[in-house]
Amino acid sequence: MLSDCHMHTQFSPDSEADPEAMIESAIAKNLDAVCFTDHEDKDYASEGNKWTFDVDQYFDRMKDLQEKYRLKIPVRIGVEIGLQPHLGEYYRDYVRQKPFDFVIGSVHVVKSMDPYYKEFYEGRSDADAYEETFAETYENIRRVEDFDVLGHLDYVTRYGMHKEEEYSYRRFADIIDEILRYLIGHGKGIELNTAGLKYGLPYAHPHKDVLRRYRELGGEIITVGADAHKPEHVAYDFHKVPEILKSCGFRYYTEFVQRKAVFKNL
Numbered sequence: 001m002l003s004d005c006h007m008h009t010q011f012s013p014d015s016e017a018d019p020e021a022m023i024e025s026a027i028a029k030n031l032d033a034v035c036f037t038d039h040e041d042k043d044y045a046s047e048g049n050k051w052t053f054d055v056d057q058y059f060d061r062m063k064d065l066q067e068k069y070r071l072k073i074p075v076r077i078g079v080e081i082g083l084q085p086h087l088g089e090y091y092r093d094y095v096r097q098k099p100f101d102f103v104i105g106s107v108h109v110v111k112s113m114d115p116y117y118k119e120f121y122e123g124r125s126d127a128d129a130y131e132e133t134f135a136e137t138y139e140n141i142r143r144v145e146d147f148d149v150l151g152h153l154d155y156v157t158r159y160g161m162h163k164e165e166e167y168s169y170r171r172f173a174d175i176i177d178e179i180l181r182y183l184i185g186h187g188k189g190i191e192l193n194t195a196g197l198k199y200g201l202p203y204a205h206p207h208k209d210v211l212r213r214y215r216e217l218g219g220e221i222i223t224v225g226a227d228a229h230k231p232e233h234v235a236y237d238f239h240k241v242p243e244i245l246k247s248c249g250f251r252y253y254t255e256f257v258q259r260k261a262v263f264k265n266l
C-alpha cells in the first residue's frame with residue numbers, strides 16, 4: 001500500500017475530475033493516503049486557459065472532503081507549482097498564504113515554451129531540447145526555493161520526436177548530477193511519477209538510472225505519484241513501484257504532511 005501524492009482535479013484546466021471521485025478511486029485501490037496537487041502555473045506560456053486556481057475555493061472544497069473521509073483515508077492538500085526563473089518571490093508568498101501539506105515544483109515551461117508542443121523540437125535534435133530543459137530545470141530550482149520535491153524530472157523525454165531514443169542518464173549525467181546534488185544539498189527531494197509508463201515509455205519518471213544515481217549521491221526523499229487527471233488513473237501501475245524503488249537502493253518512500261517529510265517502509 002502506497003500513497004498517491006500527485007493528482008489533479010477540476011481545479012486544473014487539464015482535468016475534469018471530481019475530487020471526490022479521485023478519493024473513492026484511491027479507497028477502492030487500498031491506498032494509504034492521497035494528496036491533491038492541482039496546477040498553479042503562473043505566467044504559463046500559451047494563451048487561453050488560465051493555469052491557476054482560486055486557492056480559497058480549493059481549500060474550502062478539500063477541507064470538506066478531508067472531514068468527510070476522515071475515518072477512511074487521509075486527504076492532503078498540495079499544489080504543483082510551475083517553476084520559472086522569475087517566479088521565486090511569487091511562489092514564496094504563494095505557498096505561505098495557506099497551510100499546504102505538500103508542494104511539487106515542476107518545469108512545464110522552458111524559455112516561454114511548453115515542451116509538450118512539437119514546436120519546441122523544431123530545427124534541433126531531441127537531445128538538444130532535453131539538454132536545454134535540464135539546464136532550465138537547474139536554473140529554476142536555484143531561483144525558486146519554495147517546493148518540497150522536483151516533479152517528473154525527465155518528463156520532457158516523453159514528448160520528443162523520438163521519445164526516449166536520444167535519452168539516457170549517461171548522456172546528460174553532468175547536468176542531471178547538478179540537479180540532484182542541488183536538491184539533496186537543499187533538503188529537497190524528487191518524485192517517482194508513474195505517468196511515464198502511462199505515456200508508453202519503458203520507465204516511470206525519472207529513469208531508474210537517475211533514481212539509482214540520486215540514491216548513490218545520498219538522496220532519500222522520494223514521493224510517489226501517478227499524476228492522474230482521471231479517477232481511473234489514480235495509483236496507475238503502483239504495483240511496480242516497490243520493486244522499482246528497492247532495485248534502486250531505496251528502503252523507504254516519503255509523504256509530506258504540513259510540509260514535513262514522513263518516511264514509510266517499502
Ligand SMILES: [Zn+2]
Binds near residue numbers: 080151152
Ligand atoms: Zn506536471
Ligand SMILES: [Zn+2]
Binds near residue numbers: 006007008080227
Ligand atoms: Zn501534475
